[in-house]
């Protein structure tokens with residue numbers, strides 16, 4: 001089993017995460033709170049009320065957990081493809097495996113990753129949604145004092161299953177969209193690389209960026225449902241389940257609710273995934 005692909009997945013994921021985190025915070029707020037009129041209003045309010053630190057709330061935990069999450073995604077994807085096609089990462093550059101195999105391997109990576117990601121993502125979303133200012137004296141203390149306190153509080157108040165709130169929606173978000181993610185990436189690299197050569201850095205950047213956009217554009221509806229289920233019972237009413245969340249959100253806010261955060265999700269997706277794939281490919285090349 002090629003271990004380098006797990007390590008490269010971890011490092012590249014961490015670089016992408018730091019880069020896209022402020023956009024991710026704005027997206028989560030837009031999807032779960034009705035206090036903002038749009039992206040700019042949300043950014044201005046976060047900055048005014050919570051300072052620049054407000055954009056980075058809850059980031060330490062995802063940085064630590066990205067080691068597990070991204071290495072699972074890239075490792076499972078690559079190893080599944082190896083099983084399906086009996087080729088290594090290098091062989092696959094010379095001859096692109098079928099799109100069906102790439103899609104299946106991407107879906108498998110997405111499915112496994114969703115369950116590794118679920119508790120970390122829940123804690124991230126809960127911390128990102130805390131609007132209390134850390135810098136202003138006298139402002140009310142936040143419900144969660146940090147990631148460990150957040151995890152312990154959820155365990156105590158909601159039980160171990162509480163840590164997996166929204167994991168069904170997360171799985172539905174990530175399974176097909178990660179199939180699409182890898183098809184877009186591999187397809188564009190293959191298309192714009194002369195036969196027998198490695199894709200150039202520009203090709204990797206552009207293919208990674210478009211893979212991010214394609215996957216996040218399609219992931220947004222379940223991303224909204226997931227975030228709302230994760231916040232259920234904390235800032236808004238608790239939903240009875242995924243169906244209840246979809247029906248209630250639709251009745252109250254119309255179809256547009258499932259596209260909340262769409263613009264910022266897509267804008268964030270390009271640079272984050274361009275950097276993720278460029279560092280992933282560069283590390284694998286460096287390790288030969």
Ligand SMILES: CN(C)C(=N)NCCC[C@H](N)C(=O)O
Pocket residue numbers: 013016017173174177178181212215216219269272273276
């Ligand atoms: C649509 N989905 C769920 C994805 N494309 N997931 C892969 C994650 C890539 C990167 N860390 C990011 O946050 O964009």
